[in-house]
Amino acid sequence: MIYANNAFVVSVLKDDSTFIQELFARLKSPTTSSESKKNLVYFLYEFCSLSKSLPMVQQLRLFRDLMNEGIFDIITDVLQCQDKKLVLTGTDILILFLNQDPNLLRSYVVRQEGITLLGLLVRGMITDFGDDMHCQFLEIIRILLDSCTLSGAQRDTIVDIFFEKHLGQLIEVITASCPPENVTGESSETVGPAQRVKLQSVTKPEILSNICELLCFCVLHHPYRIK
Structure with missing residues (x-):
């Protein structure tokens, strides 16, 4: 019953062009408060998530309509927010797509x-999200670079x-x-502990692990370029 009700609600909303246009108009409007925009992004995630209750053809049509309305422009703005929970919600929406x-x-x-969005995803990989540390950024970039599902021109670009x-940033x-x-001509063994700590950047092991995993992925899928 819940599944059927979800499908009905999403179906009614997606077929209401006025609702969709107003939703994106409010998301893009500079007069919309930050709190309202935050709630609208959360709603957008729920809307996309519940669309899985629709038949596959209708799901794909809905996601294409949302793309044409500018959902990726909205996500680009979301990924630049200081609210890390909101940023992760933005990546959740990208995963759904x-x-x-x-x-x-x-x-x-x-x-x-779209180049800005890719740069923000890379920046997200090296950002410390505290206890909410997730691997969505890694997964998104990995899928974008997957040579098995990329077409020729799109892949090269x-x-x-x-x-x-x-x-290079990673x-x-x-x-x-x-x-x-070989700091100042000496090996690390001859460098004092204080200097060693100063020269060494502190990055979370989870972040380093994700970067290494992405590099390994690039070695497998793009061996020529990674050289």
């Missing part, structure tokens, strides 16, 4: 306005953007967290 059809997000990323603009986090070698 990737589970439905990865090419919807890929087609956005290869456009000029996304891979080029990632390797040219963002890979590698720097790894190298900054390693014990320094």
